[in-house]
Amino acid sequence: MLRYFETIIESLRGEHNPLIDKTQGVFYLFCKEEGIVSGLDEIQTLLSLYDIEIEFRKHKQNGQSVKRGELLCSISGEKDTVYRILNTLTHIIGKMMGIASLVRLYQTKLQNAVVMDLNDTITNDHDLIAKAMKDGGAVRLDLFKIDETLIDLTGNRVEAIEKVKTVQSKPVLIEISDIQHFYEVENSNVDFICLKYFNDEAIRRVILDNRGKKRLVIGGLVLPQRLDILGSYQFDYLYTTLFMSASRVYDIGVKVGI
Numbered sequence: 001m002l003r004y005f006e007t008i009i010e011s012l013r014g015e016h017n018p019l020i021d022k023t024q025g026v027f028y029l030f031c032k033e034e035g036i037v038s039g040l041d042e043i044q045t046l047l048s049l050y051d052i053e054i055e056f057r058k059h060k061q062n063g064q065s066v067k068r069g070e071l072l073c074s075i076s077g078e079k080d081t082v083y084r085i086l087n088t089l090t091h092i093i094g095k096m097m098g099i100a101s102l103v104r105l106y107q108t109k110l111q112n113a114v115v116m117d118l119n120d121t122i123t124n125d126h127d128l129i130a131k132a133m134k135d136g137g138a139v140r141l142d143l144f145k146i147d148e149t150l151i152d153l154t155g156n157r158v159e160a161i162e163k164v165k166t167v168q169s170k171p172v173l174i175e176i177s178d179i180q181h182f183y184e185v186e187n188s189n190v191d192f193i194c195l196k197y198f199n200d201e202a203i204r205r206v207i208l209d210n211r212g213k214k215r216l217v218i219g220g221l222v223l224p225q226r227l228d229i230l231g232s233y234q235f236d237y238l239y240t241t242l243f244m245s246a247s248r249v250y251d252i253g254v255k256v257g258i
Contacts, residue, residue, distance in 0.1 A: 001127035005046045012050075012084050025079040026257040029072045029090065031097070035250055036104045037064045038135040039096035040073055042128055043089045051081055063100075063135045072252070079256075090252040095125075096132035098247040103136025106238065109227035114139050116217060116237035118173075129244055139237075143192060146174040157181060161188045173217065182206050186213065194239070196220035200229055207234055 031037075037060045044056045054077035060066055072093065075082055107115045117133045117140040130140065146160050154160035157174060164172050173192035176182055179202045182193065186209070193210075194217040195203060203218065210216060216235040222242065230238070 001042070001045070002049070004124045004127070005049055007124070008046065008085075008088055009050050012088070016080065016084075020080045020083050022078045022080050024077065025082070026074055026076045027082055027086065028074050028255040028257060029093065030069060030253045030255065031066050031072055032251040032253050033068050035066055035097050035101035036136055037066050037072060037097065038062050038100035038132045039093035039128070042096070042131060043073075043092055046089070046092070047075065047085070050085055051077065053077055054082060062131075063137075074257075086254060090254065091249065092128065094249040094252045095247075096128055096135070097250040097252075099129060099132035099243055100136035101250070102247040103133050103138050103243055105224065106222075106227060106240075106243075107137040109224075109231040110238060111231050112233065113218070113235050113238050116141055116239040118143065118145065118239055120145060133243060136243075138243075141237075142170055143173045144168045144170045145194075146172065146190075148175065148177070157185050158188050161185065161190045165189055175219065177220075179205060182209070186210065191215060192217055192237075194219040200226075203230070203233060203235070 040058050040060065040062055047054050047056050054075060057074045059071040059073055066072065103115050115138040117130060117138040119130060119140055119142070123129070134140065144164055146164060151157055151160045154163055161172060161174060171191035173194055174185060174190050175194045175196050176185065177196045179198070185193065192215045195206060197220040198206070207216065215237070217237040217239055218230060218235055219239045222230070222238060222240040
């Protein structure tokens with residue numbers, strides 16, 4: 001995260017808006033819609049790297065619910081200096097709140113399961129995404145994931161599990177995309193089975209046949225409209241890349257004071 005922030009700061013060097021002076025001012029950031037607060041600790045870190053003279057005050061805490069119009073934080077310092085980084089700050093908060101709010105929506109629909117963060121995104125803002133998911137209520141599990149490509153490289157699913165288990169101390173998760181794959185690995189020593197792109201009938205069948213033997217993860221494209229049905233099922237975790245790809249950036253407003 002620090003390296004990502006350093007890149008942001010480097011890109012801002014030399015920028016100056018001639019319409020803004022260097023007198024002291026305060027900028028109040030507020031949310032224009034209801035959601036889950038995220039990103040405040042992170043922009044505080046960014047500001048401390050950017051200019052130690054800037055004063056930052058949180059009015060909410062990450063993970064809290066916020067209503068439309070409520071203040072999130074205030075930033076005091078030279079108007080010109082704060083203005084230069086303002087769009088970056090509102091974008092980070094908006095993006096993280098979008099992820100956190102979507103995760104919380106999914107979590108509230110699940111009666112027996114928990115939203116999981118598989119920690120498998122590799123992007124410049126990887127740490128920010130992880131923090132946003134945590135603020136939304138997701139649980140990060142440190143697992144070794146066997147995907148379809150690794151299965152092809154190893155031979156078959158059972159062999160892949162056995163080979164991984166000999167070299168990995170982490171719990172092992174295997175992704176499957178067909179119900180027949182479940183019957184291939186149900187008696188193996190894999191710890192988690194992720195059902196990707198299963199329809200509701202196939203999920204119910206696996207849950208009944210699994211009888212609690214393996215930890216089950218519902219994965220793949222899990223759209224919000226499926227949550228009312230899936231929410232009552234007896235599985236352990238839910239994970240979908242929609243938290244990153246489909247979450248929108250929340251609109252963060254700014255009020256300027258003296």
